[in-house]
Amino acid sequence: MFELSFIWAGIIAFAVLTYVVLDGFDLGVGILFPLADGEREKATMMNSIAPIWDGNETWLVLGGGGLFAVFPLAYAVIMPALYMPIILMLLALIFRGVAFEYRWRTERWKPVWDVAFFGGSLVAAFMQGIALGALVQGIEIADRAYAGGWWDWLSLFSVLTGLAVVVGYALLGATWIIMKTEGSLQRQMQNYAWWLGAGTLGFIGVVSIMTPFQDPEYFDRWLNLPGSIFSVLMPGAVLAAAWALFTGLNAGKDNQPFLAAVSIFVLCFIGIGISFYPNIVPPSLTIVEAAAPDKSLRFALVGTVVLVPMILGYTAYAYWVFRGKIDPAEGYH
Amino acid sequence: MFDSMTAETLARMQFAFTVSFHIIFPAFSIGLASYLAVLNGLWLRTRDETYLTLFNYWKKIFAVAFGMGVVSGIVMSYQFGTNWSVFSDKTGPVLGPLMAYEVLSAFFLEAGFLGIMLFGRERVGDKLHMFATAMVAFGTLMSATWILSVNSWMQTPAGYSINELGQFVPEDWWQIVFNPSFPYRLVHMVLAAYLTTALVVGGVGGLHLLRSREDAPARRMFSMAMWMLIVVAPLQIAAGDFHGINTLEHQPAKVMAMEGHYDSHPDGAPLILFGIPNPAEKRIDYAIQIPQASSLILKHEWGAPLDGLDTIPDEDEPPVAIVFWSFRVMVGLGFAMLGLGAWSLLRRMRGRLYEDRWLQRAAIAMGPMGFVAVLAGWVTTEVGRQPFTVYGLLRTSDSLAPVAAPAVAASLLAFIVVYFFVFGAGTFYLLRMMNKPAGTVHLGLKDGPIRTAGITPILQTNPDAIPGE
Numbered sequence: 001m002f003e004l005s006f007i008w009a010g011i012i013a014f015a016v017l018t019y020v021v022l023d024g025f026d027l028g029v030g031i032l033f034p035l036a037d038g039e040r041e042k043a044t045m046m047n048s049i050a051p052i053w054d055g056n057e058t059w060l061v062l063g064g065g066g067l068f069a070v071f072p073l074a075y076a077v078i079m080p081a082l083y084m085p086i087i088l089m090l091l092a093l094i095f096r097g098v099a100f101e102y103r104w105r106t107e108r109w110k111p112v113w114d115v116a117f118f119g120g121s122l123v124a125a126f127m128q129g130i131a132l133g134a135l136v137q138g139i140e141i142a143d144r145a146y147a148g149g150w151w152d153w154l155s156l157f158s159v160l161t162g163l164a165v166v167v168g169y170a171l172l173g174a175t176w177i178i179m180k181t182e183g184s185l186q187r188q189m190q191n192y193a194w195w196l197g198a199g200t201l202g203f204i205g206v207v208s209i210m211t212p213f214q215d216p217e218y219f220d221r222w223l224n225l226p227g228s229i230f231s232v233l234m235p236g237a238v239l240a241a242a243w244a245l246f247t248g249l250n251a252g253k254d255n256q257p258f259l260a261a262v263s264i265f266v267l268c269f270i271g272i273g274i275s276f277y278p279n280i281v282p283p284s285l286t287i288v289e290a291a292a293p294d295k296s297l298r299f300a301l302v303g304t305v306v307l308v309p310m311i312l313g314y315t316a317y318a319y320w321v322f323r324g325k326i327d328p329a330e331g332y333h
Numbered sequence: 334m335f336d337s338m339t340a341e342t343l344a345r346m347q348f349a350f351t352v353s354f355h356i357i358f359p360a361f362s363i364g365l366a367s368y369l370a371v372l373n374g375l376w377l378r379t380r381d382e383t384y385l386t387l388f389n390y391w392k393k394i395f396a397v398a399f400g401m402g403v404v405s406g407i408v409m410s411y412q413f414g415t416n417w418s419v420f421s422d423k424t425g426p427v428l429g430p431l432m433a434y435e436v437l438s439a440f441f442l443e444a445g446f447l448g449i450m451l452f453g454r455e456r457v458g459d460k461l462h463m464f465a466t467a468m469v470a471f472g473t474l475m476s477a478t479w480i481l482s483v484n485s486w487m488q489t490p491a492g493y494s495i496n497e498l499g500q501f502v503p504e505d506w507w508q509i510v511f512n513p514s515f516p517y518r519l520v521h522m523v524l525a526a527y528l529t530t531a532l533v534v535g536g537v538g539g540l541h542l543l544r545s546r547e548d549a550p551a552r553r554m555f556s557m558a559m560w561m562l563i564v565v566a567p568l569q570i571a572a573g574d575f576h577g578i579n580t581l582e583h584q585p586a587k588v589m590a591m592e593g594h595y596d597s598h599p600d601g602a603p604l605i606l607f608g609i610p611n612p613a614e615k616r617i618d619y620a621i622q623i624p625q626a627s628s629l630i631l632k633h634e635w636g637a638p639l640d641g642l643d644t645i646p647d648e649d650e651p652p653v654a655i656v657f658w659s660f661r662v663m664v665g666l667g668f669a670m671l672g673l674g675a676w677s678l679l680r681r682m683r684g685r686l687y688e689d690r691w692l693q694r695a696a697i698a699m700g701p702m703g704f705v706a707v708l709a710g711w712v713t714t715e716v717g718r719q720p721f722t723v724y725g726l727l728r729t730s731d732s733l734a735p736v737a738a739p740a741v742a743a744s745l746l747a748f749i750v751v752y753f754f755v756f757g758a759g760t761f762y763l764l765r766m767m768n769k770p771a772g773t774v775h776l777g778l779k780d781g782p783i784r785t786a787g788i789t790p791i792l793q794t795n796p797d798a799i800p801g802e
Contacts, residue, residue: 051452054403055444062436064410069433072425072500079414079421080734086415087744091410091751097404098755101397105762114608144498145735148717292426293502298429307437321449321456 028173030121096120129165133158358402363532529703536700
């Protein structure tokens with residue numbers, strides 16, 4: 001059956017995935033920032049994302065705003081349930097975002113904004129991972145409202161997903177810098193990316209094994225037909241992407257490691273989607289139940305169908321304008 | 334610190350605090366984006382380098398202010414859910430799509446073209462650069478349009494019905510978007526943003542004129558700002574009058590609170606200029622008033638009857654004292670802006686626009702007053718909507734998320750600390766930039782990278798360079 005709400009679930013999922021990949025490498029660069037060797041490398045790292053971070057972060061606003069628009073009930077349930085991680089993420093993003101500007105405005109306080117850039121990136125990534133884990137665990141709902149406790153989001157599982165996202169984002173960041181730089185910084189990042197890639201795969205393994213035990217429905221889905229087909233296919237695909245990552249790193253390729261790291265993220269995201277479907281908020285709120293009336297979905301869809309391709313177009317153009325390797329010397333004169 | 338307060342009070346404080354901080358940046362960047370587009374257009378047309386100098390000067394200031402607006406705005410888009418989830422669930426079907434349109438048609442546009450506007454001139458050429466600059470300005474106006482439509486719908490809801498779950502559901506999108514107070518509020522706010530920017534630009538121009546009367550960019554920006562004031566301030570006062578009449582029609586209780594009319598006036602209401610609202614006794618103490626003037630302003634008729642708050646049930650009454658005062662602050666500042674504009678016009682006609690020291694000092698003093706007026710205006714309209722979130726239909730107390738007071742208190746405290754720290758530092762940097770003359774080559778560090786804002790000049794040699802110099 002033609003269901004508007006499913007189209008919208010796909011659009012929201014696309015927005016969130018786009019956010020995770022794009023701001024993922026931004027935040028990853030921030031997480032790796034303290035490892036830079038001296039001011040020149042710091043400036044190069046920050047400058048590699050400075051032209052685009054703002055647009056990347058806008059996908060997060062679309063994720064939140066879109067959820068409010070088309071799945072208001074999901075929005076109304078998820079936000080109070082994840083109150084603390086969300087607030088901490090927002091505060092962290094404030095520090096991260098202003099650091100881009102402030103760092104160049106002061107000599108005395110530069111170290112402060114460097115810490116803000118690193119700390120903001122780290123905390124935002126960790127909180128996003130915790131939010132993901134808490135969502136996978138499931139959110140208790142009664143009478144169209146969050147019915148759980150204030151610390152439900154905190155568990156061994158959510159801390160693990162938090163760490164997984166931090167390491168994964170750092171991998172994205174490292175491979176991004178490999179793509180955008182050359183010389184010693186690139187070599188340094190190739191070295192980090194190797195370890196971060198291994199760490200990411202380890203976390204994916206642990207989280208994947210734990211996930212079926214978070215909810216019996218996940219267990220059935222992944223261990224019985226037809227879902228068990230994915231249980232074979234997905235790890236295979238992730239391993240293929242990992243192979244591309246490591247061979248690309250060993251061969252000193254510019255773009256392949258980044259594309260491989262992005263593929264790993266996309267595959268994990270698809271895996272989460274398989275677990276969730278047809279729910280939008282596990283364990284009990286379905287996509288259809290959470291959706292706004294068709295009139296709202298249709299009105300918002302008309303503009304989305306026109307505007308999102310345009311957004312993708314001019315975003316791609318902006319990336320293209322600022323393409324190529326960053327030459328650290330050109331930041332100075 | 335917040336022990337005795339309810340979750341509702343705390344959540345309201347948190348929203349008021351974060352939204353007040355946030356509105357300061359868009360109020361400035363909406364006007365400044367348009368100003369930048371005008372400056373760039375004038376530079377391309379006349380090739381007068383003063384315009385380019387001003388463009389390069391204000392674009393750096395814009396970038397810092399815009400960055401602060403972005404990060405404080407993201408908080409807003411999530412706070413609806415964290416603290417006001419019942420409101421979100423109920424109004425989401427109507428308001429959500431409007432906000433989604435704001436993100437899609439405004440935020441992406443601004444973010445996408447900002448980089449090219451700030452540092453892409455040499456990479457894309459003059460024409461595309463002008464296009465990018467215009468897109469950023471257009472994006473800020475689109476953003477204002479959608480978010481004011483949302484706010485106006487909360488003030489004057491239309492085009493909806495209520496379903497069996499208690500949700501507002503859309504019936505007619507045209508009526509929802511163009512709800513009765515929207516056109517008035519949009520015009521009033523966009524003009525306010527233009528005035529705010531004109532005052533800042535005028536204040537900065539005045540400051541540098543005080544230091545050097547021959548500073549060409551300072552003369553140019555001062556002159557442009559003063560023209561803007563004398564044109565826009567009267568328009569704004571007229572727009573405010575129309576907006577007030579519209580509010581009287583749709584939200585009479587708000588106007589009663591603004592006017593301080595506790596009692597009905599069947600034979601024509603006086604305009605209370607000043608006085609001390611006394612909520613306990615339901616009267617204005619020490620009132621200085623002009624007989625019949627309120628009826629004249631609101632009904633444009635001598636002796637027209639006006640109802641007072643005695644016709645409104647107590648539980649539906651907005652907090653009178655706050656609305657009464659904030660309204661007077663806004664109106665007073667509006668007339669002060671008009672006065673500054675008129676003064677500058679007189680001096681200009683005598684050919685002494687750049688000579689009058691006191692005019693420059695007054696412009697500096699008025700520099701931040703646009704922000705004060707914008708905040709006072711928003712306090713008037715938002716507090717005046719209380720005790721409802723959706724006027725007359727959804728009470729604020731019924732909009733709250735199932736949040737515990739300690740959680741809201743902790744996050745409120747965190748927001749206060751972080752905002753004062755982060756935006757305090759940002760404001761300090763902005764003022765330090767404005768303190769330098771427009772001709773300054775570097776507004777940032779002396780030997781730092783040549784990037785002053787969100788964007789990196791990767792290939793560009795020097796964005797501060799002025800071609801032909």
